[in-house]
Amino acid sequence: xxxxxxxxxxxxxxxxxxxxxxxxxxxxxxxxxxxxxxxxxxxxxxxxxxxxxxxxxxxxxxxxxxxxxxxxxxxxxxxxxxxxxxxxxxxxxxxxxxxxxxxxxxxxxxxxxxxxxxxxxxxxxxxxxxxxxxxxxxxxxxxxxxxxxxxxxxxxxxxxxxxxxxxxxxxxxxxxxxxxxxxxxxxxxxxxxxxxxxxxxxxxxxxxxxxxxxxxxxxxxxxxxxxxxxxxxxxxxxxxxxxxxx
DNA sequence: ATCTATTCCTGGCTGC
DNA sequence: TGCAGCCAGGAATAGA
Numbered sequence: 089x090x091x092x093x094x095x096x097x098x099x100x101x102x103x104x105x106x107x108x109x110x111x112x113x114x115x116x117x118x119x120x121x122x123x124x125x126x127x128x129x130x131x132x133x134x135x136x137x138x139x140x141x142x143x144x145x146x147x148x149x150x151x152x153x154x155x156x157x158x159x160x161x162x163x164x165x166x167x168x169x170x171x172x173x174x175x176x177x178x179x180x181x182x183x184x185x186x187x188x189x190x191x192x193x194x195x196x197x198x199x200x201x202x203x204x205x206x207x208x209x210x211x212x213x214x215x216x217x218x219x220x221x222x223x224x225x226x227x228x229x230x231x232x233x234x235x236x237x238x239x240x241x242x243x244x245x246x247x248x249x250x251x252x253x254x255x256x257x258x259x260x261x262x263x264x265x266x267x268x269x270x271x272x273x274x275x276x277x278x279x280x281x282x283x284x285x286x287x288x289x290x291x292x293x294x295x296x297x298x299x300x301x302x303x304x305x306x307x308x309x310x311x312x313x314x315x316x317x318x319x320x321x322x323x324x325x326x327x328x329x330x331x332x333x334x
Numbered sequence: 335a336t337c338t339a340t341t342c343c344t345g346g347c348t349g350c
Numbered sequence: 351t352g353c354a355g356c357c358a359g360g361a362a363t364a365g366a
Contacts, residue, residue: 103342129360145360147344159344177343179360191362216336225361232359282346284359301359322339324358 089133089152092166093120101161103178112184116140116164127198128229138186147283148173148180154289176283199230199266207263211251218254219247220321230270234279234301237326239269241300246332247318247325272297300326 097116099109115137123134131150133140142150151172156163162173162182173182197206207228214221221227222236231239240247242265245258254262278284278292281302285291295302299309304317304326313330 143360145343146358148359175343176345177358177360179343214335220337223360234359279359281359321337323360 089121089166089169089171090123091121092168093118094135094164094166096163096165098163098165099161099182101175101178104161104173104175104180104182106181106183112182115184121166127195128225129232130192130195130229132188138184139188141181141183141185141188141192142173143181145175145177145179145181147177148175149283149285149289150287151285151289152287154287194226195229196224196226197228199228199270202228202263202266204260204263207266208256208259211254211259211262214251216251217247217320218245218249218251219323219325221251223321223323228266231266233323234281234298235269235273237301238273238299239265241326241328241332242269244331244333246334247320247327248334300328302326 094116097113099105099113102109105112119135119137121133122136125132125134129143131142133142144150151174153169154172156172157174159174159176160172161175161178164171173180210227214227219236219240222231223233237247239262243258243262245254245262273279273294276292276294276297277286277290279295279298280291280293281295300315303315306315307313308315308328308331311328311330313328315326316329317324317326319325
């Protein structure tokens with residue numbers, strides 16, 4: 089898409105585009121895509137006129153040259169193909185900005201790039217529980233509910249552990265697993281539990297490798313104890329009570 | 335600073 | 351077969 093221009097834009101969801109969808113569509117016509125970036129779950133299309141921001145939320149999909157379905161909320165016709173944004177629940181965003189709003193710049197370092205020194209210094213400063221902290225995108229950008237559970241399992245940390253009380257040694261393991269688990273998930277094209285597909289419309293397979301997420305009541309693959317499911321910060325949280333001690 | 339609950343949506347599943 | 355209730359990959363927001 090880089091170097092190509094948007095011929096026509098069509099938006100049909102005021103929620104996804106934050107109510108200004110007529111303006112958004114007009115603003116994009118004729119724009120040239122100069123680059124595409126990502127930080128955590130935030131996707132940025134750098135245009136000559138501004139920035140197109142995309143966040144998939146819970147059920148968003150970005151499709152390149154795949155026929156638009158019932159839940160298409162935005163369609164961008166480029167001179168070399170068509171990008172469609174689909175989203176059943178409309179918690180995602182496709183927004184145009186001339187410059188990036190301050191709120192979006194508050195995101196923390198990308199989970200794949202954060203150094204241990206930075207990760208550790210941020211971790212030490214938080215007295216709250218580790219699971220909600222991992223979900224906080226201003227702490228580290230890019231960890232969602234599935235991967236928070238999976239990487240806490242990999243690092244053998246109980247989800248309710250106070251962040252500031254995690255030892256340096258254990259923090260090193262958590263930092264290593266943060267990158268390892270996400271890299272492995274990317275290699276397997278993500279977790280397709282119900283809706284998620286990649287740009288070509290293909291499902292990922294990492295859901296088959298989940299150790300704890302979605303496995304409440306089933307045996308831990310490491311020790312056989314039954315995986316427990318609790319609510320933490322109103323999010324379903326799965327862990328092994330034997331491998332991840334409080 | 336941190337916590338909790340609520341809200342925005344639609345659809346799938348379960349149990350009656 | 352219908353229907354109520356609950357749950358779901360996110361995250362902003364209000365109030366304590």
